Amino acid sequence: MLKSMTGYGEGTAESAAWKIRAEVKTVNQRYLDIAFHTPKLLNAEEAHMRDTIKQTVARGKLDLFLTVEDLREKSVNIRVNRTLAQAYQQALNEMSDLLRVTRPDDVATIASYPDVLTAEEQTSFDGGETVLDEALGKALVALDEMRQAEGANLEQDFLHRIDTLAGFVEKLKQLAPAIVASYRDRLKATVAELLAAENIDETRIIEETALYADKVNFTEEVVRLESHFAQFRQIIAEADGPVGRKLDFLIQEMNREANTIGSKCQSAEAAQTVVDMKSEIEKLREQVQNIE
Known part of the structure; x- marks a missing residue:
């Protein structure tokens, strides 16, 4: 299941001694970055909280806000200066x-x-660890549910866009024979012109023929695009962890193949199809930035 990197969750837990409220907010970021907004009393718990968060969140900018109420009767010392x-x-x-x-x-x-006299409260977090774990756990569960829901919506959008791209590729495949025929006619005219010359340049003929074979044939690019589409769908279907980087890499490859086809196609209709394809790939790329 895909997960969005954007989400929010909160949770509260309470015991006879402590009441703790946790809030977590996440937004897009390439790597995991955790910022703690907590009382100094919990500084020693940051390493433990970081490990707990990593069990749920792998990528993104995460802000953790903790509100702590000490319900115990305070012990106070009076210090004499x-x-x-x-x-x-x-x-x-x-x-x-x-x-x-x-x-x-x-x-x-x-x-x-x-x-001259200073009252100092005796503060410690004794017995608060369990309450902290419960509050943070509830917040992370709520966060994960929101991220999964958003991920499911993005999945449907991705599949729709991949289908759209596949339609563009199919259109290019249909246009290919006419493009090849048109270029072949131009090549024949060029070869006929060369043969009519008194001094036949055989090297030029060979060069023009080789250029024809490479210039208009985008079969390889089409095959690779279709392979990328299949891989994209498979990654989404089998996702059981962070897959955003894999999807982003595939989109880069899609864009590369589209650019190559654009440089090879020899018709206005094919060129416009490639422009539409690149626009759709860019929309796909923007959306993938939201995926963990």
Whole structure:
């Protein structure tokens, strides 16, 4: 089954201690690029989350957003900045001596000054790993479902365009006999002109004949195109993993064969058919950029 590289999924999980909401968004990109938008508390979990994501996503730009609620009763430590407290006390004593006022003897007075006391919450992610896995797992399942649905739509579009291209090739095959006959007539005229000359240039005749054989015969290109179409359909039918690069390579080869046919065809109708074919190949190429 084909998968699009564009999708979205979310999932929420909760325990007595933690509530976590995960959101994943993906867009097209040649390789897998994961960006984490998570609290610092989860920095140590990034390697594990990356491995989990890789089990579902192989290509694309993925953004992971995590919202974490700590439902536990917080443990708080009060830190005393001893150096700052002593500095405040010394400064107050100097002011007392200078102004001849009573020195402060209440510790609460010094404690009330900025940064003397600092409350520090004890934070850890103990017990949150299971909740994180569940939330991320749900988000990835939802993401994968959306990408598969979009991939199924793209598959139908691909098959329709391949059928259209096959129709263009069939038209070229029908035009080929008339193209060959027309070029043969021109070749006969050229050969007759050469034979009428007093000094017959046999080399020129051989060159013109060889040129004829190569210039108008696009049978090989047509056969390769039909082979590419068959491979394209087969890859789609048997897809059980990332196939976007294979399809993109085949499209490059299709375009190469179309260009060669365009340089060989000797009629306006055939030339227009090749133009239409290249336009369809380009549309196919644009759509394949969405496939993982």
